[in-house]
Amino acid sequence: MARFVARRLAGMVLVLFVVSLLVFAIFNVIPNSDPAQRMAGKNAEPILVKSIEEDWGFDEPLPVQYWSMMEKVFSGELISYGDELNVDERILEGIPATFSLCIGAAVIWLFFGILFGYLSATRAGGWLDRALTVGSVAGISIPVFLIAAVLLYLFTYKIELFPASGYVPLLDDPLQWAYHLILPWFTLAVLNIGFYSRVLRSNMLDVMREDYVRTARAKGLDERRVLIRHVLRNSLIPVITLFGLDFGATIGGGAIITEAIFSLGGVGQYAADSITNLDLPPLMAITLFGAFFVVFFNAVTDVVYAYLDPRIRLGSSAQ
Amino acid sequence: MATGEPLLEVTDLVKHFPIKEGLLIDREVDQVRAVDGVSFSVARGQTLGLVGESGSGKSTVCRAMLQLLKPTAGSVRFEGEEIAGLSRRRLRPLRREMQMIFQDPYASLNPRKRVGQIVGDPLKLQGVASGGQLRTQVQELLERVGLSSEHYDRYPHEFSGGQRQRIGIARAVALKPKLVVADEPVSALDVSIQAQIINLLDDLQDELGLTYVFVAHDIGVVRHISDRVAVMHEGKIVEQGSADQVCEHPTDAYTKKLLAAVPIPDPRESRARRQGAASPS
Amino acid sequence: MSPQALLSVKDLRVGFATEGGLLQAVGGVSFDLAAGEVLAIVGESGSGKSVTAQTILGLTRSPNARIEGSVRLRDAELLDAGEDELRKVRGERIGMVFQDPMTSFNPVYRVGAQIVEAIRAHRHDVSSQAANDRAVELLDSVGIPDAERRVDDYPHEFSGGMRQRAMIAMALSLEPEVLIADEPTTALDVTIQAQILRLLEGLNRERNLATILITHDLGVVAEVADRVMVMYAGRVVEEGTLDEIFYDPQHPYTWGLLGSLTRLDRPRPARLPQISGAPPSLLAPPTGCAFRPRCPHEFGKCAELPALEARLADAPSHCDRCWLSPERKREKRQVAGQIGLEAPA
Numbered sequence: 001m002a003r004f005v006a007r008r009l010a011g012m013v014l015v016l017f018v019v020s021l022l023v024f025a026i027f028n029v030i031p032n033s034d035p036a037q038r039m040a041g042k043n044a045e046p047i048l049v050k051s052i053e054e055d056w057g058f059d060e061p062l063p064v065q066y067w068s069m070m071e072k073v074f075s076g077e078l079i080s081y082g083d084e085l086n087v088d089e090r091i092l093e094g095i096p097a098t099f100s101l102c103i104g105a106a107v108i109w110l111f112f113g114i115l116f117g118y119l120s121a122t123r124a125g126g127w128l129d130r131a132l133t134v135g136s137v138a139g140i141s142i143p144v145f146l147i148a149a150v151l152l153y154l155f156t157y158k159i160e161l162f163p164a165s166g167y168v169p170l171l172d173d174p175l176q177w178a179y180h181l182i183l184p185w186f187t188l189a190v191l192n193i194g195f196y197s198r199v200l201r202s203n204m205l206d207v208m209r210e211d212y213v214r215t216a217r218a219k220g221l222d223e224r225r226v227l228i229r230h231v232l233r234n235s236l237i238p239v240i241t242l243f244g245l246d247f248g249a250t251i252g253g254g255a256i257i258t259e260a261i262f263s264l265g266g267v268g269q270y271a272a273d274s275i276t277n278l279d280l281p282p283l284m285a286i287t288l289f290g291a292f293f294v295v296f297f298n299a300v301t302d303v304v305y306a307y308l309d310p311r312i313r314l315g316s317s318a319q
Numbered sequence: 320m321a322t323g324e325p326l327l328e329v330t331d332l333v334k335h336f337p338i339k340e341g342l343l344i345d346r347e348v349d350q351v352r353a354v355d356g357v358s359f360s361v362a363r364g365q366t367l368g369l370v371g372e373s374g375s376g377k378s379t380v381c382r383a384m385l386q387l388l389k390p391t392a393g394s395v396r397f398e399g400e401e402i403a404g405l406s407r408r409r410l411r412p413l414r415r416e417m418q419m420i421f422q423d424p425y426a427s428l429n430p431r432k433r434v435g436q437i438v439g440d441p442l443k444l445q446g447v448a449s450g451g452q453l454r455t456q457v458q459e460l461l462e463r464v465g466l467s468s469e470h471y472d473r474y475p476h477e478f479s480g481g482q483r484q485r486i487g488i489a490r491a492v493a494l495k496p497k498l499v500v501a502d503e504p505v506s507a508l509d510v511s512i513q514a515q516i517i518n519l520l521d522d523l524q525d526e527l528g529l530t531y532v533f534v535a536h537d538i539g540v541v542r543h544i545s546d547r548v549a550v551m552h553e554g555k556i557v558e559q560g561s562a563d564q565v566c567e568h569p570t571d572a573y574t575k576k577l578l579a580a581v582p583i584p585d586p587r588e589s590r591a592r593r594q595g596a597a598s599p600s
Numbered sequence: 601m602s603p604q605a606l607l608s609v610k611d612l613r614v615g616f617a618t619e620g621g622l623l624q625a626v627g628g629v630s631f632d633l634a635a636g637e638v639l640a641i642v643g644e645s646g647s648g649k650s651v652t653a654q655t656i657l658g659l660t661r662s663p664n665a666r667i668e669g670s671v672r673l674r675d676a677e678l679l680d681a682g683e684d685e686l687r688k689v690r691g692e693r694i695g696m697v698f699q700d701p702m703t704s705f706n707p708v709y710r711v712g713a714q715i716v717e718a719i720r721a722h723r724h725d726v727s728s729q730a731a732n733d734r735a736v737e738l739l740d741s742v743g744i745p746d747a748e749r750r751v752d753d754y755p756h757e758f759s760g761g762m763r764q765r766a767m768i769a770m771a772l773s774l775e776p777e778v779l780i781a782d783e784p785t786t787a788l789d790v791t792i793q794a795q796i797l798r799l800l801e802g803l804n805r806e807r808n809l810a811t812i813l814i815t816h817d818l819g820v821v822a823e824v825a826d827r828v829m830v831m832y833a834g835r836v837v838e839e840g841t842l843d844e845i846f847y848d849p850q851h852p853y854t855w856g857l858l859g860s861l862t863r864l865d866r867p868r869p870a871r872l873p874q875i876s877g878a879p880p881s882l883l884a885p886p887t888g889c890a891f892r893p894r895c896p897h898e899f900g901k902c903a904e905l906p907a908l909e910a911r912l913a914d915a916p917s918h919c920d921r922c923w924l925s926p927e928r929k930r931e932k933r934q935v936a937g938q939i940g941l942e943a944p945a
Contacts, residue, residue, distance in 0.1 A: 003340075211703035218657055218698075219718040219770070220690035223683070229717075230706055237708075310754045311707055372789040373760075479878055480645075509644035510816055514860040514874035521871070536789065539862030543872060566864055580794040582819030584861050586842050589822045 008299040012292070019291045020284065024066050027280050034058075035081045035280065056081075073285050082279040090270060091285060097167040097266030101259060102251045104181055105188035110243060112193045114236070117200025121235075122227060124205060132197060139194030148187045148261040155183060165263035184262045188255060192246065196239060203235035210234075241305045248297025252290030324399055325360035326530045327384070327498055332357045332393035332403075334376075334383045353379040355554035356393070361547075363497075366524065366531040368545030368562065370538050372577070375551040377534045381500045384532070385417055386410055397498070415445050418491040422503035424483035428475040434461070435471035438489045445494060457493070464489045465519060481512035485519065492523055500532045505540060517544055538581055542566045550574045605632035606810050607656070607694075607778055612669035612679075614648070614655050622666070623882045625651040627834040629669075630908075633778065636808040638801075640825035640842075642815060642857070646879045648834040649814045653780050655679075657694060658686045673778070692722045695771035699783040701763035705755035712736070712751030715770045722774055738769040742799060761792035765799065772803070779803070780812045785820060797823050818861055822846065827917075830854050833880050833890035836908055840918035850911065850920035852895045852941055855933045859940020866938075873940040889921065896942040897924060897932050 036052040037044070053059045057068065072078040078087040116136070120129045156164040162183050168176040207213065208231055216226045246254075259268035267286060274282040306312045334354040339345035354376045361367045371377045382388040384395055386402060395403040402413060418441075421427035428437055439457045442448050448456050458468035464485040475483055484504060491499055501520065505513040517540065523529060535541045541548060542562050549559035550571065558571040569575045583589045614626040626648040633639050643649040654660050656671050658678065671678040673693060678686065690696075698704045706714060715735040720726055726734075732751065739747035742765040755763060764784060771779060781800065785793035801824050803809050815821060821828055821842070828845040830838040830853065838851040849855055856875035877894040880886055886893060888903040895902070906921040922929065933939050 211698060211700060212706040214654075214659060215696075215698060215704045215767075216706070217659060218690055218696040219721060220687045220692060221717065221721050222687060225721070234706065234708060309708060311756050372791065481878060509879075511644060511856060511860055511875040512878065514872040515876070517872050518874055537862075538790075539864055542864065543862050543868055563868075576791060578864065580791040581864060582794070582797070582817070582823045583865060584818040584822050584846075584858070584863070585865075586822045586846050588865065593823075 004302075008295075012295045012299075015295050016288055016291055019287060020070065021066075023284050023287050024062075024069070024280075027278075027283075028062060030278065038278065039081060069281065069284060072281075073288065078281050078285055080274070080279050080281045082274070082277045082282075087282045087285045090282070091267055091289060094265060094267040094270050096169060097264045098251065098255060098259065098268055100167070100170065100177070100181060101184055101188065101255055101264060101266060101268075102247070104185045105192075105255075106243070106247050106250070108185055109189035109192035109196060112189070113196025114200055114239070116193065116197035117204065117239075118232060120197060120201040121204035121208070121231075124201075129201075136194035136197050139190045140198075142190070144187060144191065144257050145261060147190055148183075148258060151183050151187055152261070167264040167266070180264075184258050184264060187261075188250070188258045196242070199242065200235055200239050203238055204231055207231050207235045237305065237308045240308060241301050244297050244301025244304060245294075248294040248301075251297075252292075252294045253286075326363045326398060327532070328360040328394075328396040329380075329384060330358050330394040330396075332380065332383055332395065333391045334379050334388060335391045352554050354383060354390075357551070357554075357556050359547075359549050359556065359559060361498075361530055361532060363530055364524070364528055365546045366533055366544055368541035368548040369532060369534045369551060370536065370541045370548060370577075371551035372536055374553070376554040377551050378502055380551070381419065381502050381532065381534055385419060385500060387419075415494045416497045418494065418496040418499050420484075420487050420491045420499060420501040420504045423507055424480045424487060425507075427487055428483055430475050432474075433471070434466075434473050434475065434478075434486055437475070437486060438493055441490060441493045447494065457489075460489045460493055461486075464492075464523075465515070479512075480508050481516060484508060484516055488516075488519065488523070492527060492529070495527055496529070498530050498532070500534070502534045503536070504533075506535060506537065513540065520544065538566065538577060550577065604634070606635045606674065607633040607812075608670075608672045609652075609656070610670040610672075612652060612655060612671065613667070614651050614660060615666040617664040617666065618883070621883050624834055624885060625882060626655070627885070629831070629834075629836055631829055631836070631839065633810050633812060635777065635810050636804065638804055638811045638813060638824055638826045640813045640815060640821040640828045641831060642818065642821055642828060643831035644816050644879060646833065646882060647831040649831050650782055652831075653696070653782050653812060653814055656780065657690050657696060658683075688722070691718055691771070691776065692774045693776050694778040694780060695774070695776040697764075697767050697771045697779065697781045697784050700787045701760065701767045702755065702787075704767060705763065707755055710752050710754055711739075711758065711766050712753075715739075715751075715766075715773055718770055718773050734773065735769075738773055739766060742766070742769045743795075744769075760788050761795060764788060764792075764796055768796075768799065768803075772809075775807075776809075778810045778812070780814070782814045783816070784813070786815070786817070793820070800824060818846075818857060830857070833885060834882060835890065835921065836919075837891065837922075838920040839908070840915065844915055844918045848912075848915075848918070849933065849939060850918065850926070850929055851891075851922045852897055852924075852933075853891050855935075855939055856894075856941035859935060859938070869936065873935060875941055889923075897928075899923075 036049045036056070036058050039052050040049045057065060069078070073088070076088045079085065080087050116132050120132045123129050152164055155161045163180050166180055168180050170177045213226060213230050216230045253268065253271065256268040256272050259266045260272040263269065267289065270282060271286045274286070332354055333356055335350040335352055337347040338349045338351060340348045357380055359367060369377045369380065379388065383390045386405065390403050393403060394401060397413065397417065402410065435454065435457050438460055439453050442453055442456060454471070458471055461468055461470055466482060466485055475486065478486065504520070505516050508516065520531070521544065524531060533541060533544055545562045547559065548562045548565040549556045550565065550573065551557070552573045558565055558569060558574045565574065566578065569578055583592060610630045612626055612629045613624070616623045616625060629648070629652055631639065641649045641652065651660060655667060656678065658681070660667065667679060669679060673689065676689070678689060705711065712732060712735045715738060716728060716731040719731045719734060720728070736747045736751050739751055744750055744762055744765055758766060784800070785796050788796065797820060800811065800813070804811050813820070813824060825842050827841055828839070829836055830845070830851065832853050838845065838849065838854050845854065846858070849858060859873035860875060862872070875894055880890055880893065888905050889898070892898045892902045901923045906923050908919050908921050910916050910919045912918055912926055924932065935942060
């Protein structure tokens with residue numbers, strides 16, 4: 001176990017380092033990204049641009065700029081170029097919204113994904129299976145922004161059932177919190193429900209053919225027990241590991257479009273805004289934030305996988 | 320028909336697989352001693368039977384011998400020349416002379432290739448024949464192993480296990496090699512088909528002057544087809560000698576145990592043996 | 601046919617509807633199993649032996665399966681029994697052991713837990729502690745050392761032989777009267793096989809456990825069976841006591857099986873007697889005797905399917921499906937001094 005943790009920490013440091021380098025490099029290569037120019041505005045005097053450069057240190061060599069930015073990221077003193085506000089603080093403000101969106105959507109997509117997958121597999125070939133299959137494929141194919149647009153149109157405009165935007169903190173008003181998040185939750189979940197139900201269906205059909213399922217029946221277990229304790233349990237292992245990676249990626253940035261469309265003011269929206277403004281500091285910090293979660297959930301997934309499948313145990317040597 | 324020098328001579332062959340562990344960097348902490356110092360020789364035109372249970376190392380010996388795995392140590396001399404540790408380029412011309420037949424007839428044939436292609440590929444790769452001539456040669460080969468020339472255009476999944484094994488054999492002997500290593504060629508087949516394949520291998524040996532190394536866990540089959548037998552246990556050869564000698568007058572304790580475990584398909588003999596074992600002698 | 605047979609199978613037919621037509625896996629099989637008896641069902645792939653065994657427990661039921669005939673366990677008819685009734689039989693009155701113990705155990709649960717599950721599925725009033733103790737007892741009774749500790753191990757932590765012992769323990773956990781073992785030693789090394797056969801034999805003797813042993817290995821049959829049933833292409837082609845089958849076989853397929861065996865206690869033949877050809881397709885089975893295309897002794901009458909009958913006056917329980925007269929059979933089965941099918945020229 002110690003060996004596992006040590007390796008993962010080392011890996012994480014390496015990944016974050018490479019990511020930060022990449023972001024920094026990309027930024028300095030994109031046209032129109034010169035921050036001094038952007039801050040000075042259009043048709044600014046070269047003298048103004050030069051003085052901004054000196055103030056902010058844009059005239060220093062790139063490695064020095066990189067190093068000082070990194071220092072500020074981790075000391076909490078990073079200031080964005082666009083609105084001159086503290087980046088790290090802004091991220092912290094956005095976390096509740098982002099987490100609420102991602103965790104809520106994840107619970108929904110896991111629940112329905114597993115339910116539909118189970119129903120499809122146990123009634124394979126029947127009408128329910130076919131209906132769910134069509135639904136799943138549709139869910140996977142339709143882009144997030146289209147789903148969001150359709151939901152907004154139907155449920156906030158045609159029928160004024162839900163609010164179109166905004167985030168209400170959980171502790172302020174739980175009911176309003178949920179009320180504002182229902183549409184975003186489903187928008188984010190639809191794609192994954194389709195995907196997960198397909199994956200689970202396929203796994204279950206494979207597992208049902210395994211020898212140990214036959215043994216379970218031969219022991220005289222009732223069918224429900226066979227399906228849940230033997231078939232479902234084993235079929236879920238790849239699904240759970242997939243979920244770990246997906247969830248990490250979602251928090252790490254997969255929710256950007258949804259947040260932006262519903263104006264939830266989370267980290268994703270901050271990222272969307274910063275991209276539009278080509279504002280480097282927030283993007284650097286958010287990218288690192290995202291990368292951290294992806295790597296972290298990757299590691300958690302591996303641990304959970306070892307727990308679910310005793311044939312894979314971390315840190316133990318072969319018998 | 321053995322001449323003075325053996326066709327194949329293996330001396331102190333060793334193949335270890337490292338077990339790696341470590342905090343940040345993997346370091347070798349132990350080894351799996353799959354093959355732990357094995358020596359034998361095979362004369363031209365003869366059959367050496369290699370018998371052992373699972374984990375004995377017999378399959379690893381085959382692969383290390385043919386340089387499909389790089390031996391950790393030891394010498395393998397083919398026609399007097401050292402081949403252990405040779406580069407792939409230097410080994411290429413020798414591949415014509417050494418071929419292998421595998422155990423699983425369902426896994427050893429590429430399901431996307433037609434039979435004619437599977438059997439013809441070695442001929443094509445080594446530049447022996449091409450085009451129409453290739454086709455004729457392959458069809459002759461198919462007939463010789465008991466299939467029909469019309470099977471040329473079919474796919475492996477259209478055949479039974481025994482027939483697939485025949486395809487594998489046709490592929491192995493296409494280049495008229497000197498040495499054929501058969502790794503459990505009949506274990507996955509039904510008993511009545513096993514006899515057919517064994518007889519086929521016997522016939523081909525006489526016709527083409529082949530030398531065999533025949534690996535199996537079924538000692539009865541090994542004894543039938545081999546001139547000499549070597550018994551493997553935990554990476555080492557514990558006994559070797561002529562087939563009759565090893566099977567009828569074993570000297571090693573493990574060999575005796577192995578032979579005693581083989582069920583006798585004769586109820587009276589079987590009862591007698593068990594009674595004999597039950598009462599002290 | 602004993603009137604008090606424990607298990608009685610009559611004219612069992614099992615077909616599967618496939619894209620290529622109806623695949624008749626079992627085409628009319630009948631046999632009786634007496635209490636404490638060991639019946640070996642011998643056959644190769646496609647003979648229908650495994651399908652027969654699995655159908656007894658209703659494990660082949662599916663939308664595309666056509667099952668007919670009768671399977672009676674004492675007084676209960678199993679073939680058309682409802683799922684609930686069948687579940688009470690499975691594990692409790694008939695236990696089953698399969699070929700590959702590695703894949704027959706669920707890899708994510710401990711072995712003890714899987715045995716406990718079997719027990720508690722039938723005995724709802726047993727506490728999990730009591731069931732666990734029983735699991736330890738069972739593992740111990742099949743010769744697994746250190747059972748107290750091993751009961752908490754996972755299947756992959758057992759060696760092949762130990763796993764099969766655990767599987768046998770699980771199948772017997774509710775003390776059924778019948779054990780069906782489908783190729784229990786095929787996946788094991790020969791030294792381990794010998795141990796498992798000893799175990800099965802011991803269980804049969806000590807508990808009067810009726811056993812159906814399915815195998816393709818005549819050596820295994822010779823060691824443990826009381827009676828033998830030879831199957832080919834979904835039908836029984838010969839049936840008799842162990843000695844009758846080995847020393848007075850009546851069907852050419854049996855001769856072929858016996859002849860193609862390698863015998864360590866006899867000198868090597870120049871050529872291994874073989875059976876030419878291959879088993880027939882079960883989608884389009886030949887009319888008449890199914891073995892006819894491969895039989896060197898076939899003649900005109902073989903176009904008509906022989907009935908399974910006792911044709912020897914002094915052996916009423918020895919049946920076969922071959923039209924040859926007993927004298928002809930005795931003559932034709934001698935090949936190069938021993939029993940076999942004709943070796944090719």
